[in-house]
Amino acid sequence: MTEITLPDKHVVVLERKNFQSLLDALSESGYELLGPTVRDSAIVYERIHAVDEFPVGWVDECEPGKYRLVKDKKKTLFGYTIGSQSWRRFLHPPTNKLWEATRDGNGFKVIQPEPDQIKRALIGVRSCELAALAIHDKVFSQGQYIDNSYQERRRNVFVVAVNCVRPGGTCFCASMKTGPKATSGFDLALTEMCVSNRHYFIVEPGSKAGKKLVDKLPVKQPKESEIKAAQKELNRAAAGMTRTIDSEHIGKLLNEKFDDPHWEAIAERCLACGNCTMVCPTCFCTNMQDSTDLTGQHAQRQRRWDSCFTVDYSYIYGGSIRNSVTSRYRQWMMHKLVHWQEQFGMSGCVGCGRCITWCPVGIDITEEARQLTVTE
Amino acid sequence: MATQQTSKHSGTGTQPDPMLVRPLQIQRIIRDLGDTFSLILQPPDGEADFSFQPGQFNMLYVYGVGEVPISISGDPARREILVHTTREVGTVTRAMRKLKVGDSLGVRGPYGKGWPVDKVENQDVVLLTGGIGLAPLRPMIHYLLTRREKYGRIVLLYGARTPEDILYRKDLEKWRSRFDLEAHLTVDHATGAWRGNVGVVTSLVRRSPFDPQNCIAMVCGPEIMMRFAVMELQKRGVADDRIYISMERNMKCGIGLCGHCQLGPTFVCKDGPVYCYADIKDIFTKREM
Structure with missing residues (x-):
């Protein structure tokens, strides 16, 4: 594994006691703050205003099919690893009105909703989640057709990334080459250091906007020892991950396993609940819902998240293409690890581990991939 | 993309929103078979240039009911009209069949890759x-x-x-x-x-x-x-x-x-x-x- 290093230029130190100044600077620049907080015993990304809303001292324990928050002695802001839901709901909302229409004689008129011009600051984006953002950028705004609603939201985003100094229980970003340190796609990247009686952040600007914001903060130059300590933590996190996927070869290996009997073995456990697709930061499938009000004078089209685990998903007249759970699980996993490569030139999995944690029966994509591709 | 609507505003300013439907008017209905019908569509204002590749499809929207992909079945040389032949098999196509001359149908497209017109010469x-x-x-x-x-x-x-x-x-x-x-x-x-x-x-x-x-x-x-x-x-x-x-x-x-x-x-x-x-x-x- 290559050594993780922090850049030696432009990096500054922000004391924990001054963290609110970062939030204030963002608010003053017109950003709506979205960040981690605790709700229903889970870390969620929500609208926040002040540092005391952060999950101070909370750490997540993740295992296949298990998620718990526990209090840590340290009063970290980002001691947990990742939120239970990904950031995608802010840029690609679970329900999203595409247009409205009103009756007009025999016909109808289509009215496009006002563009979303909200400036959003995403605070606490992990490296795997940055990779997921880059994937959605590719899917929604770099193809033959552009998704206007995604692009509107995306262009006004300020990303505050946070490097991971503690691997989560189900993470495997190191093997997917998406973490644990943020390397691109952020405006600021923080490394939180909470050692003995010091609590500070190493702040790395990643864009002009990021540099401009740093200028407004009460920061100081880092000591060499502080940089070294942070680098040590990052490397420890990378080395501490137990799960892996052979990201270089998995596509080719798995592609030959379409008829493997192991898919049946997975389907015996899989409930086809679709949890994995709801928590996945890269899943992008949607359904359209057309409706009218009671008078029939107004109609609208809503786009809603959909899941390839439903029978309806592949329905055409006469029946569904993928009737068996086997075929639906296979579609999901092969899409992530095989077909995504051909469709978008990248893997559809970033190694965040959410699908493992939130699977009610604890199906582990890394383990199933290993089982399917293991060679005697 | 001849049938794509130019939106009043565009979120990006770069291209029209491909999610928007364009209402077209039914000029004529042909009842081909018991469950199959053809709709001949034109814009309400009469101006049209529906260029498409044979084999391409449009998304057709019945007001308030839903949208389905239907191939274009008219003559590509007649660019002033759009012809779609549909069989009644589900909720949307059933509602589509009930439409009358003068009613509107929402259209997006044409989409997809058509028949290989460039490969057939001398064949x-x-x-x-x-x-x-x-x-x-x-x-x-x-x-x-x-x-x-x-x-x-x-x-x-x-x-x-x-x-x-x-x-x-x-x-x-x-x-x-x-x-x-x-x-x-x-x-x-x-x-x-x-x-x-x-x-x-x-x-x-x-x-x-x-x-x-x-x-x-x-x-x-x-x-x-x-x-x-x-x-x-x-x-x-x-x-x-x-x-x-x-x-x-x-x-x-x-x-x-x-x-x-x-x-x-x-x-x-x-x-x-x-x-x-x-x-x-x-x-x-x-x-x-």
Whole structure:
């Protein structure tokens, strides 16, 4: 594994006691703050205003099919690893009105909703989640057709990334080459250091906007020892991950396993609940819902998240293409690890581990991939 | 993208929103068969330029009910109108059938890859289809006949359930009376005065006059029929890269963003619906792919 290093230029130190100044600077620049907080015993990304809303001292324990928050002695802001839901709901909302229409004689008129011009600051984006953002950028705004609603939201985003100094229980970003340190796609990247009686952040600007914001903060130059300590933590996190996927070869290996009997073995456990697709930061499938009000004078089209685990998903007249759970699980996993490569030139999995944690029966994509591709 | 709406505002300022539907007016309705009808559409203001590739489809929206992908079935040379032939099979198509002349239908498109018009010059062309599968091929037939001298033999093999289920009867009669197009019809069940072929359409392949080494075959029908069609064509010695098939999947957006129509690594809405058989032969026969 290559050594993780922090850049030696432009990096500054922000004391924990001054963290609110970062939030204030963002608010003053017109950003709506979205960040981690605790709700229903889970870390969620929500609208926040002040540092005391952060999950101070909370750490997540993740295992296949298990998620718990526990209090840590340290009063970290980002001691947990990742939120239970990904950031995608802010840029690609679970329900999203595409247009409205009103009756007009025999016909109808289509009215496009006002563009979303909200400036959003995403605070606490992990490296795997940055990779997921880059994937959605590719899917929604770099193809033959552009998704206007995604692009509107995306262009006004300020990303505050946070490097991971503690691997989560189900993470495997190191093997997917998406973490644990943020390397691109952020405006600021923080490394939180909470050692003995010091609590500070190493702040790395990643864009002009990021540099401009740093200028407004009460920061100081880092000591060499502080940089070294942070680098040590990052490397420890990378080395501490137990799960892996052979990201270089998995596509080719798995592609030959379409008829493997192991898919049946997975389907015996899989409930086809679709949890994995709801928590996945890269899943992008949607359904359209057309409706009218009671008078029939107004109609609208809503786009809603959909899941390839439903029978309806592949329905055409006469029946569904993928009737068996086997075929639906296979579609999901092969899409992530095989077909995504051909469709978008990248893997559809970033190694965040959410699908493992939130699977009610604890199906582990890394383990199933290993089982399917293991060679005697 | 002739039928795409130019939006009043655009979120990006770079291109019109492909999610917006454009209301078109029904100028004429043809009741082709008991459950099949053709809608002839024009913009309410009369101005139109519907250019499309034979084999492409549009997303058609019935106000308040929903949207479905339907292939374009008119003559590509007649760019002032849009023709769609639809069979009533679900909620949206049922509502569509109830529409009257003067009513509006929302349209987005045209989308997808059509028949290989650039590959057929100097070739024999075999058009093999059954039932409503003739609708996505009709623009191709029009296209070929408009430029008739550029191609070798044109053979149309068409199968219907019964003589009463034969679609585009007038067109077929016109085409059959031409000396430069061979149309062979067959039905699954003969009724009444039918004196033609009886049997599956794929059985017509082996006695059709075309040069397997210099032909392009275009197949459109249910997947099972296309599977047998490919086998029969292969038996005649037609190479896989000379066979084209039109696929059908659940589609919600038509532009590769909703995920529903995935067929292996491809999206039927943008990489299809027309595929070269050689490109998808490995996934075409996989069940529940």
